Amino acid sequence: MSDWFPELARQEIERQAGFALVDVFDELPSTSDHALANLATYSQQLPALVVARKQTQGRGRGSRSWFAGEGALTFTAMLGTKDTPIEPHHWPRCSLIAGVAMCQALEGISQSDRFQLKWPNDVYLAGRKVCGILVEKRDAAEPVLCIGIGVNVNNSLEHAPSDVQQRAIALTDITGQQHFLPEILLDFLIRFQSLCQQNVESLANLLPYWRDHCLLTGRHVETRQAEQTIEGECGGIDATGALLIETSAGQLPIVSGEIVRW
Known part of the structure; x- marks a missing residue:
């Protein structure tokens, strides 16, 4: 272990969040690729x-990359069927739960009211992206839920190119402080577990928070999904996690796909 992630922090994550293994690396191309491999x-x-101190080839949704410099929080959590009360066929729900859990964790640490959620799980701060989440299901001996997350924390974007500054931000750019990454990680894991317990049947308990933080409403x-494009006014989400779009043909629930313009 090192100063950025001391042994005591690893032990506390194992103890408080109930993880059997916390594997910490100085550098990885991608925590999710390493986990899946x-x-x-x-x-x-x-x-x-x-967990990796530095990630050089992180993955986002589709063919996108997530490049996180030193000071970012990058990790992938792997959960089996016994590690979450949500049934595997409802695991897509965990994507939205993870977004809310991280948004709440960052709010609590920064005491800022400028966080928002962009469906399905991106976290925005002051109108710019601060966290990306990729949720994948894989089958090993049993189904495994892999939650890959990259958060701009201490990797200030103050001196980044202007086009990067327009779309991304780091927590330290708002707080002016350096933050202890394992603390944010542990807070997220505990919140995620709690929110899973609260939203076993549906995401109804998540709706009030989402309504207050929705970037797109x-x-x-x-x-866009495959070759189909749907556009209209966003009306938030429903209890299944679908994005609600008001179109000329009425309200349509979008259960998967990509937001290409907003």
Whole structure:
């Protein structure tokens, strides 16, 4: 272990969040790629966590990349069927739960009211992206839920190119402080577990928070799934996690796809 992630922090995550394994690396191309490449091994020690001080080839949704400099929080949590009360066929719900859990964790640490959620799980701060989340389901000996997260925390974007500054931000750019990454990680894990318990049947308990933090509500958005494009005014989400779009043909729930314009 090192100063950025001391041994005591690893032990506290194992104890308080109930993880069987916390695997910490100085650098990885991608925590999710590493987790999936070694899934057969990790699946014997679930729930497991892969954390990297620096990630050089992080993955976002689709073909997107997530490049996180030193000072970012990058990790992938692997959960089996016994590690979450939500049934595997409802695991897409965990994508939205993870977004809310991280948004709440960052709010609590920064005491800022400028956080918002962009469906399904991106976290925005002051109108710019601060956290990206990629949720994937894989089958090993049993189904495994892999939650890959990158958060701009101490990797200030103050001196980044202007186009990067327009779309991304780091927590330290708002707080003016350096933050202890394991503390944010542990807070997220505990919140995620609690929210899963609260939203076993549906996401109804999540709706009030989402309503208050939705980046897209009232905006004209365009979504795309395969070759189908749907556009209209966003009306938030429903208890299944679907994005609600008011179109000329009425309200349509979008359960998957990509927001290409907003």
